[in-house]
Amino acid sequence: MTNRTPLDDSPSDIAGLSEQFSRLPQFRSTNKQFIVGNPYHRPMNPDALRGLDWGRPLTQETFASNDSLLANRLLMNVYESDALFLPEAGLSKFEGEFVDFYHQDSKVLGERVRPTAENFAFGFLDDSVGVSGKWDEESLRTHLRHAVDRANNHGGRPVFDAILSSRDPRTAANTQIAQMALDGLTEATAMAQNLGGAFGPEQSELFKIFVDEFGYGVFPAKHSTLFMDMCRSVGMSTTPHHYWFFYLPSSIAINNYFYWATRNRTGFFRYIGAMAYLEASFAAFFEELNKLFRAVYGDAVDTRYCDEHAHIDQHHGRMAIEDLLIPLARKHGPVAAKGLLQGVEEIQLLARLGDADLLAQLTWDPALTDQVAATERTGPVTEIDSDTAFDTEVTSADTRVQVLGGEALLYNSATGDPLRVPQGKAVIVPAGRLYGIHADRRTQITKEPVA
Ligand SMILES: [Fe+2]
Numbered sequence: 001m002t003n004r005t006p007l008d009d010s011p012s013d014i015a016g017l018s019e020q021f022s023r024l025p026q027f028r029s030t031n032k033q034f035i036v037g038n039p040y041h042r043p044m045n046p047d048a049l050r051g052l053d054w055g056r057p058l059t060q061e062t063f064a065s066n067d068s069l070l071a072n073r074l075l076m077n078v079y080e081s082d083a084l085f086l087p088e089a090g091l092s093k094f095e096g097e098f099v100d101f102y103h104q105d106s107k108v109l110g111e112r113v114r115p116t117a118e119n120f121a122f123g124f125l126d127d128s129v130g131v132s133g134k135w136d137e138e139s140l141r142t143h144l145r146h147a148v149d150r151a152n153n154h155g156g157r158p159v160f161d162a163i164l165s166s167r168d169p170r171t172a173a174n175t176q177i178a179q180m181a182l183d184g185l186t187e188a189t190a191m192a193q194n195l196g197g198a199f200g201p202e203q204s205e206l207f208k209i210f211v212d213e214f215g216y217g218v219f220p221a222k223h224s225t226l227f228m229d230m231c232r233s234v235g236m237s238t239t240p241h242h243y244w245f246f247y248l249p250s251s252i253a254i255n256n257y258f259y260w261a262t263r264n265r266t267g268f269f270r271y272i273g274a275m276a277y278l279e280a281s282f283a284a285f286f287e288e289l290n291k292l293f294r295a296v297y298g299d300a301v302d303t304r305y306c307d308e309h310a311h312i313d314q315h316h317g318r319m320a321i322e323d324l325l326i327p328l329a330r331k332h333g334p335v336a337a338k339g340l341l342q343g344v345e346e347i348q349l350l351a352r353l354g355d356a357d358l359l360a361q362l363t364w365d366p367a368l369t370d371q372v373a374a375t376e377r378t379g380p381v382t383e384i385d386s387d388t389a390f391d392t393e394v395t396s397a398d399t400r401v402q403v404l405g406g407e408a409l410l411y412n413s414a415t416g417d418p419l420r421v422p423q424g425k426a427v428i429v430p431a432g433r434l435y436g437i438h439a440d441r442r443t444q445i446t447k448e449p450v451a
């Protein structure tokens with residue numbers, strides 16, 4: 001795995017650089033649907049990335065698209081090569097991968113791609129969220145209180161309802177947990193990026209929140225440890241990115257938003273705004289999530305992760321608003337107030353878009369969709385077998401997947417059984433949904449947009 005070509009500086013464009021980045025050994029493809037025990041292996045698809053039009057940045061409408069999936073996977077790999085991962089089983093089997101993942105050449109290449117990729121992924125926020133006007137301490141506080149009230153006195157949680165009413169609530173709840181794992185297994189990593197430097201009393205206030213997230217230095221009480229315990233209790237993996245292929249684009253994007261806001265120091269106020277809003281709305285969210293998980297998994301589920309947040313985030317919400325957000329606005333004036341508000345507004349928008357994406361994924365159950373007879377093919381035939389690289393993608397239009405020979409296995413969730421589609425049958429994958437195809441034996445398929 002340490003066998004690498006030196007950095008090629010010739011492709012000065014983002015397309016070339018991002019493709020070059022995606023061809024690094026740690027991002028190689030795999031024929032498996034899950035990444036087992038290896039925190040460094042994060043497959044990217046160089047061919048798909050080559051086709052990405054970087055000149056057409058994401059919008060609200062394309063926030064959960066395949067372009068978003070490609071760009072956000074790439075960005076996450078750039079960001080997370082700044083965080084330390086060590087395999088649970090020790091490094092001896094992964095020495096080469098460890099060196100590759102943190103290699104200076106990878107880092108430099110990732111940094112060259114990053115600003116353009118960030119503009120591509122998050123540039124639309126500047127236009128989506130208007131925060132003009134004059135703000136003072138009181139209007140800021142009132143605004144935030146209203147936003148949090150809206151989150152807490154919502155008209156129900158459609159995602160939770162969809163999980164409860166799905167054919168297989170366990171698989172659906174696992175899908176929710178798999179999305180949460182993006183942050184849950186590395187909790188407060190983005191927050192850690194603003195602990196250094198020198199910025200007065202607010203630095204210490206941020207540290208107080210951070211130290212809670214880290215269980216006051218007690219590993220079993222660390223939030224990510226509680227998250228692992230929860231995963232284990234429902235039979236899910238505790239390795240970061242085991243479910244790599246089943247993260248929705250919106251889930252990765254929201255996680256990346258916090259990396260973006262903390263990697264760029266000018267995003268500090270935006271980060272505090274978004275974080276304060278989340279911390280202030282988490283207590284109620286986790287109380288309901290707790291009930292949902294109890295209903296789905298019964299007594300076996302270890303919900304201490306939810307209990308802890310339902311409790312501590314009552315305090316974190318207050319601390320983040322009263323000891324961070326308001327004092328920062330008071331001291332640093334309009335620049336701070338604008339950034340703080342932007343964060344509050346942006347995270348609400350992203351959460352709405354993310355909920356819609358997850359809801360659509362949860363309510364699409366291929367097993368309940370009639371398989372139709374494969375019709376005459378018009379598109380190119382792809383031949384796959386058990387060695388073919390596995391990948392997931394998001395459809396841009398309703399797509400007919402036809403099986404002309406063999407048998408295709410269609411995956412659309414982190415832990416659910418794949419749908420078996422035999423020779424002569426076809427399934428429709430709705431627009432905007434994430435899925436992947438695997439085959440155990442030689443299989444011929446076509447994928448075509450439904451006319
Ligand atoms: Fe936490």
Ligand SMILES: [Fe+2]
Pocket residue numbers: 213279312313316
């Ligand atoms: Fe918290």
